Amino acid sequence: MKVTPLDAPLGARITGIDLRETPDEALAAEIRAIVHEYSVTIFPDQTFNAKQQLAFTKSLGPVRKRKLPDDYVSPASSYETPGIAYVSNIRDENGEPTGVIPDGEMWFHHDTCYTDEPDKFTMLYSIAVPKVGGNTMWGNMYQAWDTLPEDLKKEIHGKNALNVYDYATIDKPDLENLENIEKAWQPCVVTHPQNGREALFVNRLMTCQIEGLSVEDSSPILDSIFDHAEQRQFVYEHQWSVGDFVIWDNLAVTHARTHFEIGDDRRLRRSKVSGDKLVA
Numbered sequence: 001m002k003v004t005p006l007d008a009p010l011g012a013r014i015t016g017i018d019l020r021e022t023p024d025e026a027l028a029a030e031i032r033a034i035v036h037e038y039s040v041t042i043f044p045d046q047t048f049n050a051k052q053q054l055a056f057t058k059s060l061g062p063v064r065k066r067k068l069p070d071d072y073v074s075p076a077s078s079y080e081t082p083g084i085a086y087v088s089n090i091r092d093e094n095g096e097p098t099g100v101i102p103d104g105e106m107w108f109h110h111d112t113c114y115t116d117e118p119d120k121f122t123m124l125y126s127i128a129v130p131k132v133g134g135n136t137m138w139g140n141m142y143q144a145w146d147t148l149p150e151d152l153k154k155e156i157h158g159k160n161a162l163n164v165y166d167y168a169t170i171d172k173p174d175l176e177n178l179e180n181i182e183k184a185w186q187p188c189v190v191t192h193p194q195n196g197r198e199a200l201f202v203n204r205l206m207t208c209q210i211e212g213l214s215v216e217d218s219s220p221i222l223d224s225i226f227d228h229a230e231q232r233q234f235v236y237e238h239q240w241s242v243g244d245f246v247i248w249d250n251l252a253v254t255h256a257r258t259h260f261e262i263g264d265d266r267r268l269r270r271s272k273v274s275g276d277k278l279v280a
């Protein structure tokens, strides 16, 4: 296995490994350590199927099988294999979406920070890539925290924030109407269990309120933090090629997506390793 760090604020390219072969525990430990070190790891030119991806995911930890909100209408074809889902703008023969999240641009976020135990690792395998857009961006939240101005650090350090996600929208949820919407209070800054480093754990898509402040008073503070954290100096933007498999450390990075059009097919196969309760 060859690890080549990216010329970017995070990330590495990993070659010399065929992910169709499920790693033994020693190799899995090595891969986990590389993901923790670089936060985002890209394995180009992989050709594995959903079963092999699931077996690989299991080798890194317990697979996340989500209980979705009761009123969530799941695109049937997206969850054929428990533990596997598709992120896609492709429609089925009835014109229905085949992907689990809305199309187009997505703002920066941490996966499932609106649940009690946010995901540890997210993985995406690229099956179809659009001609234009649909890039995924990851932001280095260690660096974002380390460089955050002191006055903003004071506003959030040691506090929790409310994270909310509404599957029906790519915008912020309606806070007046949170029934049946998933939400959780999480530390604004997490101490990463693997290395003890602090990382910013708030994001533009899902974080709505700082503990002890009203939503109105929280908003300008949070907006300043998001503006800081989303600066290009902390971000790596990935243009997908078919066969790319990417694993990221959900406690260390946020991710976002650039716009793409329906009709310009994009299809990624997603799996996740579940996480634990977070420590401030």
Ligand code: SIN
Pocket: 087, 106, 111, 134, 135, 136, 255, 256, 257, 268
């Ligand atoms: C996501 O935000 O979870 C999906 C990322 C992507 O489609 O690039």
